[in-house]
Structures are given as structure tokens and as C-alpha cells.
Amino acid sequence: MDVALEIMELSRRTLLLHLRFMDVALCSLDLREYRGSFAVDGQSIWFDPEHVIRMYREGRNIPARMYLHMVFHCVFRHIPDETPQDRKLWDLACDIAAENVIDAMQMGSICQETGALKSRWLDRLRTRAGTITAEKLYRFFLKEQLPENEIGELEECFRADDHSKWYKDSDARSVIKTYGAGDSYIDEEDKDGELAFGSGESEEGGVKDKKEKWRDISEMMMMELESFAKKQGDTAGDMLQNLRESNREKYDYASFLRKFSVMGEEMTVNDEDFDYIFYTYGLKLYGRMPLVEPLEYKESRRIKDFVIAIDTSGSVSGELVQKFIDKTYNILQQEDSFFRKVNLHIVQCDTEIHEHVKVTSKLEMERYLREMVLKGFGGTDFRPVFEYVDRLIKEGEFTDFKGLIYFTDGYGTYPSKPPDYKTAFVFVDDEYNNYNVPAWAIKLILQSHEL
Numbered sequence: 001m002d003v004a005l006e007i008m009e010l011s012r013r014t015l016l017l018h019l020r021f022m023d024v025a026l027c028s029l030d031l032r033e034y035r036g037s038f039a040v041d042g043q044s045i046w047f048d049p050e051h052v053i054r055m056y057r058e059g060r061n062i063p064a065r066m067y068l069h070m071v072f073h074c075v076f077r078h079i080p081d082e083t084p085q086d087r088k089l090w091d092l093a094c095d096i097a098a099e100n101v102i103d104a105m106q107m108g109s110i111c112q113e114t115g116a117l118k119s120r121w122l123d124r125l126r127t128r129a130g131t132i133t134a135e136k137l138y139r140f141f142l143k144e145q146l147p148e149n150e151i152g153e154l155e156e157c158f159r160a161d162d163h164s165k166w167y168k169d170s171d172a173r174s175v176i177k178t179y180g181a182g183d184s185y186i187d188e189e190d191k192d193g194e195l196a197f198g199s200g201e202s203e204e205g206g207v208k209d210k211k212e213k214w215r216d217i218s219e220m221m222m223m224e225l226e227s228f229a230k231k232q233g234d235t236a237g238d239m240l241q242n243l244r245e246s247n248r249e250k251y252d253y254a255s256f257l258r259k260f261s262v263m264g265e266e267m268t269v270n271d272e273d274f275d276y277i278f279y280t281y282g283l284k285l286y287g288r289m290p291l292v293e294p295l296e297y298k299e300s301r302r303i304k305d306f307v308i309a310i311d312t313s314g315s316v317s318g319e320l321v322q323k324f325i326d327k328t329y330n331i332l333q334q335e336d337s338f339f340r341k342v343n344l345h346i347v348q349c350d351t352e353i354h355e356h357v358k359v360t361s362k363l364e365m366e367r368y369l370r371e372m373v374l375k376g377f378g379g380t381d382f383r384p385v386f387e388y389v390d391r392l393i394k395e396g397e398f399t400d401f402k403g404l405i406y407f408t409d410g411y412g413t414y415p416s417k418p419p420d421y422k423t424a425f426v427f428v429d430d431e432y433n434n435y436n437v438p439a440w441a442i443k444l445i446l447q448s449h450e451l
Helices: 002-018 020-026 049-058 062-075 087-105 116-129 134-144 148-158 203-232 238-247 253-260 276-286 318-332 362-371 383-394
Strands: 030-034 038-040 044-047 175-179 261-266 270-274 298-311 338-349 353-359 403-407 422-428 442-446
Touching: 002 020, 002 030, 002 044, 002 049, 002 062, 020 062, 020 203, 038 062, 044 049, 049 062, 062 087, 062 203, 062 238, 087 116, 087 134, 087 148, 087 238, 116 134, 116 148, 134 238, 203 238, 253 318, 253 403, 253 422, 253 442, 298 318, 298 383, 318 362, 318 403, 318 422, 338 383, 353 362, 353 383, 383 403
Parallel strands: 030 044, 298 338, 298 403, 403 422, 422 442
Antiparallel strands: 030 175, 038 044, 261 298, 338 353
């Protein structure tokens, strides 16, 4: 219906008038009529004309609020690459995150009176789950296993749009008409039931393009908001926290540790390679019968010589230190990570070196974990560790030193000159803060649930 389309376009123009920094995001979705309610898939906003008109009669700001809600799903990159473990809880977490940001904006054109039950749930979730982002809420729901009646209350308070088009099993055949991201330019009957991706790209290419497009839009919005917050001397709001979560690099700590690995030979049967000398000798001796003998050694990339430094200043949590060491060991003790003979040094330091332990085997590492006692709890100065490692290198302690991993909260004095080896500073932060490290250092920010 033309009236419903006019309402949707009016909603977009209203949001553009008040949210100029979101102009790219608001204009990046075309409009499609379908039989349902409201939905978004990263390429289009889907709306049922009859539903839009009904909502507009109930409240003129409802369609605009729904439009912004769906754009936030895209900006916060809620549409998953793969179906999550619990789709129902993920959908709920995404709706709560989007609605919380909209309510916090207090924008008159989309403002709705927040019900008492909704307010109580938001307060409860902030207290128990922390910052309200979809990822945090989802982990909270999985861990807490809320009873069905409470999940039902949450859905009643926060559920807004249809998320079925986020997933591969969605049915795209209900499309009626498609309009461009602006003035309408297509009026098509979808007789074949095929979902078009816009510029004639394939479905696979379209999905990739959508993902990259919303990543770029999200990062651009985050930079603009951070700049605005700095100028105003303001703390990051709910929208900025959600943007930081969506743009946070997801790290595989095991893959990260491989940066400190070296090539070496292990005494083991290698079925993948064989000795060409035996092969050619067999051809020469027996004519057409080569001799194939598996090698008794194998080259592999594993961890051998490196240093783990632990910041034991008063501001570092002992529990997180223990989890970090345990996580590191659990990765290293896998058969394909450790050489049989290793040279791992663990150093505890605040403003000075308090303990230095050398580990050469899995057995010694297990003993250290059982007996480890944190020492220090003063200020933080990173320089003593680097000076100590430089001395170990000069004394010939390492044969193929790959680098230093420094677990810290980041509040300390860094060396003025870069070392001659790889250095990584590892932080644990659940609030998406950034950390300034020297240009020569690797920065790895983990969240507590990743340890």
C-alpha cells in the first residue's frame, strides 16, 4: 500500500532529522513489503503494509522507533554468521540491547513511556549482567538459565521485530514489492520466490558484502561517537558500548600463542613425507619397485623458548592471573603445542622482579601451577622485565628466543626503546576500553569469559 510506504519513508526522514551521524546507516536499507510484521536482514527492511498502518494508528512514533530498532540490529551486527546455540535467547538479548539504547536516547520522535516492568528488568540486568549488550546478555542467559516465566516476561517487554530472516532457514517467498533506499524504484511481483541481493550479486557474495558494509558503518559511527564524547568530556553511553562490543576484535588465544612458536624436528613417525633416497634407490635396484620408508622425524611449528611476565601490582586481580596462567598452560600442554624439551620462563614483577621460574617440561609446569604464589602488589613498571630478559639473552639462556608475553592491566611505564624480540601485552577487559601500548608491541584484549 502506498500509505504504508509513505509512513516508512516518513519514519526514515524523521530519524535522519534527529540522528545526522546515522545518515549512512539509515539510508543503507531498501524497503520490501511482505506478509508478516517488521523484519530486517541487513539488506532490506521488511514491512507488512497493514501492520504498519495499524501501528501508526496506535502511535505515530511507533514505526520510526521500529525502523531505528532494526537499524540498530544491523549497526550492532546482531545478525549472526551461524545460528547460535540458543536462537531464542540470542534473539531476546538482541532486542533488549536495541531497546535499551533507544530508551537511553530519550528522543521525542521515538519516545515511548517505559513501563514499570520493563524498567525493573533493565535495572536487574544491569546489576547482574553489567553493560547491556547482546553478547553479554546472551552469556548471562546461558549461564543463569532463567525460568520460562521470566523469559516470557522479558519477551513481552522487549520483543519488537521478526528475526526469522536472520537465519538460513528463513522463507523469502513472501516478498510482495521492493523499494530502494530512498524513493521507490522497483515494483515487482516475486513470482519465483527468489530473494534478490540488489546489484545482481550471488547470495554468497551478497552476504559477504552486507557483513563488510555494516562493519564499516559501525566502525565509522563508533569513531564519530568517541570523538564527540571526548569533546564533551562525556563518558561512553549505551550506544557506544554496544558499538565497541560489535567492533571488538575476536581473538583465538591459541592462534595468538602460535606467533611465539618455532620450527623444529620431533622424533615421531612421519607418514606424510618419505625419503627420496630410498625411493630412487628402489627404482634403480628393482626397476619399477621403489622403496618407501616413512621418516622417523617430523618438522612442526611449536613453542619452545619464550617468557611469560605477570604484572603483580595491586591493581591486577589475582583470580584473573590464575585463570590466565591456567589458560596458557591448557593450550601449551596440548601435544601439538609443546616440544618435549621447552625453555619457558615465568616472571612475576610490579616495579621490580619478585620471582623467576624456569620451566622445561609439562611436569614442571604442573608443579608450578600447584605451588604458585603471587608476590608483589606494588606499582607497575614494565622496564625491569625487559632488562631482565635482555640479560638472559646475553647470558645465552635461549637458543631461539621468540618473545615475551606480558599479562597486565596496562597502567605502568613502558620501555622507551623497542626490544629485539616480539612483545605482546595481554589485557582482560569486559568493558571494551582501549589501551595505549607502544607501536612496537602487540596488543591482545581478552574478556574474562575467554580465559
